[in-house]
Every structure is written in C-alpha cells, then in structure tokens.
Amino acid sequence: MIIRSLLYVPGSNRRFIEKAHTRGADAIIVDLEDAVAASMKTEARDALAQSVPLAGKAGTPVFVRVNNTQERLLADAEAACRAGSFGLYVPKVETGALLQQLATHLEPIERELGRKRTVFVPLIESPAGVFAAAEIGRGARVFALSGGGEDLATSMGAKPLPQVLNLPKQLIHLAAKAAGVLSFGLLRTVADYADLDGMRDAANEARLFGFDGASCIHPSVVPILNAAFSPSPEEIDWARKVIAADKIAADVGQGAHTIDGYFVDAPIVARAQAILVLADSIDKNSETAHG
Structure with a gap:
C-alpha cells in the first residue's frame, strides 16, 4: 500500500470529517486524542460509526488516533474497529506489550465482525519510546512507525526545532526500516503548517532520508506531501x-x-x-x- 500523505481531522468536527475524502490524502486519521476537547472525547468516540465511513467515502484508508489512557484506550480501539477503521494510530507507545494488549482485545471482536485485522501505527513520543523503537517496530500488527514531534520535544524539555527532532526521528525511522514496516514523518514538527515552503523543504528532505510519507494537520499540506513522496x-x-x-x-x-x-x-x-x-x-x- 502506498501512503504518501495522512490528513488528521478532529473526531469531534463533523464538517471536517465530511470533507476529508475530497482533500486528496492517501489516508485519513480521525483524531480522538489531542484535537478533541476532554468534554467531547466520549461523544467523538460514539460518532465513529458515522465518522469512519464518511472520512473513507472515496475508498481512502481511515485510521483512528485513540487515547492512550487506562480508561479510554481499549474502548476507543473497539469503537474504531467496529466502525471499520483500517488501523489505529496509537500515541505515546513505549513498549511492544501495549500493542499485544490491543491485538488480544481486538481479536474476538474482529472474529465476531468477520473483518480483517486492524493494523497499528505506534506514535513514539518520549525518550523511553525512542530507545524501545526497535522492539516496538517488531510488535503486533505494526504497519508503520512515526514520531510525534511536539510531544517528543516536550518530554525532553526542549523546543520542537529541527535540530532537536532530527536524531530521535531518525532513530525511529531506522527502527521502522529494520522491522520492514513503513516509516512516516518529517524531521521537524508539523504544527507550523502555514509555513508551506518549510513543509515542502522538510518533505523533500524526508524523502531523501527514505521516509515513505508523512502526516499533516491541514489540507494545504496534502499536495506538498504527495509530490515530495512521489518520484519526479x-x-x-x-x-x-x-x-x-x-x-x-x-x-x-x-x-x-x-x-x-x-x-x-x-x-x-x-x-x-x-x-x-x-x-x-x-x-x-x-x-x-x-x-
């Protein structure tokens, strides 16, 4: 499967979800985590039965970013699975054991539904996760690895500058390649999406480093990623x-x-x-x- 661009849409914003399939992204990520206010998280999860098919209306693969908290993780994962999501974006992963826990929880649900197994994209967002990246990459159902720039920098007590993120993101990238899974990301944060020239430079750089694609939080970045991760x-x-x-x-x-x-x-x-x-x-x- 070729995935050059993944567009995040807030799971609590119906208007964005309805338009997601028109944005040209190779995949959509319906976000239940950072883009959703705490008071809206349960409602956004309950809406996945409609949100996932809407976002994937054009046949685009849909991931759901779940909340990695004790009270929400398994319920979010089950709702995404029942809604038909292709995979889960799992934030703040620090061990392969978490992925096995998710896989074990989803197996009987998938058998009940008669659906293909849900794949995982672990988001590595801490120094502990970076040092465990090789183990995580070999974990259950891993489709790709990615690093969360803002969380990585915060966990290091640093600012999300390219020179800060370069090393940990490259280590995550190497772990993905060693495990034979896809590698998503840019060697910078994606939060300053309005800097389109900077995004273009970063995407071209990531392609030269061997990354397969990257996520973005605004549709204006989608064509930049599609072009950068395609052969000229x-x-x-x-x-x-x-x-x-x-x-x-x-x-x-x-x-x-x-x-x-x-x-x-x-x-x-x-x-x-x-x-x-x-x-x-x-x-x-x-x-x-x-x-």
Missing part, C-alpha cells in the same frame, strides 16, 4: 536509463558499469527498480481512485 519525472527517466543500461551490460557479461560517468552496481540498480515500482504503484492507485 527526472527520477523516473534516470531509473529507466539505469535499468536499460544494466540489461545491456548483463547481456555482455558485465557487472558494474558506468552511465554518464556515474558508477552503477547492484545497489544502484535496486534503487532504480524501487523508483519504478513506486511510480507504477502510484499510477495504479490514481487510476483506481478515478476509475
């Missing part, structure tokens, strides 16, 4: 050139070779193949969405 026409042309040249080299029994003075060997070829696979997958997703 120049990249696609380069990849096709590499693949074609490698086939010619292989036909004459040559391994490593050069293209325009650039050394090409197996890792370069693999990178070119990955670019073409990604481009093809994006094209197919677009055809399905408009078909």
Whole structure:
C-alpha cells in the first residue's frame, strides 16, 4: 500500500470529517486524542460509526488516533474497529506489550465482525519510546512507525526545532526500516503548517532520508506531501536509463558499469527498480481512485 500523505481531522468536527475524502490524502486519521476537547472525547468516540465511513467515502484508508489512557484506550480501539477503521494510530507507545494488549482485545471482536485485522501505527513520543523503537517496530500488527514531534520535544524539555527532532526521528525511522514496516514523518514538527515552503523543504528532505510519507494537520499540506513522496519525472527517466543500461551490460557479461560517468552496481540498480515500482504503484492507485 502506498501512503504518501495522512490528513488528521478532529473526531469531534463533523464538517471536517465530511470533507476529508475530497482533500486528496492517501489516508485519513480521525483524531480522538489531542484535537478533541476532554468534554467531547466520549461523544467523538460514539460518532465513529458515522465518522469512519464518511472520512473513507472515496475508498481512502481511515485510521483512528485513540487515547492512550487506562480508561479510554481499549474502548476507543473497539469503537474504531467496529466502525471499520483500517488501523489505529496509537500515541505515546513505549513498549511492544501495549500493542499485544490491543491485538488480544481486538481479536474476538474482529472474529465476531468477520473483518480483517486492524493494523497499528505506534506514535513514539518520549525518550523511553525512542530507545524501545526497535522492539516496538517488531510488535503486533505494526504497519508503520512515526514520531510525534511536539510531544517528543516536550518530554525532553526542549523546543520542537529541527535540530532537536532530527536524531530521535531518525532513530525511529531506522527502527521502522529494520522491522520492514513503513516509516512516516518529517524531521521537524508539523504544527507550523502555514509555513508551506518549510513543509515542502522538510518533505523533500524526508524523502531523501527514505521516509515513505508523512502526516499533516491541514489540507494545504496534502499536495506538498504527495509530490515530495512521489518520484519526479527526472527520477523516473534516470531509473529507466539505469535499468536499460544494466540489461545491456548483463547481456555482455558485465557487472558494474558506468552511465554518464556515474558508477552503477547492484545497489544502484535496486534503487532504480524501487523508483519504478513506486511510480507504477502510484499510477495504479490514481487510476483506481478515478476509475
């Protein structure tokens, strides 16, 4: 599954939820946590039966960000599962045991409903979570890992500056890649969404670091993420050139070779193949969405 952009919408705002499927995001996150006032959390959870289908009206995968508190976690997760959510965004994860607890709770509900299992995106938002990221990445049902910039900085007693977030977010990213799951995020906070040039620079940087996509809190950022995490026409042309040249080299029994003075060997070829696979997958997703 290709997910370049994930748009948060408050679970208590019906108007935003109704419009979510028109924003062009590859996935929607209906938020029950930070975007919802404490007095509205139960009402937002009870509304998931309508909110999740509305947000996913165009066939877009819908995640629900639950509250990681003793009194709300399992009830939020069950409501999201019954509403048909594709997955859960689980905040403030510090151990893999929490994910197993969630999986154990949801298994009989999923059997009852006859639905596919709900996947998890752990949000790592503390130093303890960063140091446990490898374990968390190997946890039950993990689809992707992500780091919460604002919470990470707060837990460190720091400001959410790019130079503060760079190291912990890269460690979370490496844990995701080691576990073979997707990696979502930018090496900065997403809170200052109005800085579109900064968001564009950060998204392009994240793509160069190998991130697969990122979340945002405003629809104006969605096209920036979709563009940044898609191969450019120049990249696609380069990849096709590499693949074609490698086939010619292989036909004459040559391994490593050069293209325009650039050394090409197996890792370069693999990178070119990955670019073409990604481009093809994006094209197919677009055809399905408009078909």
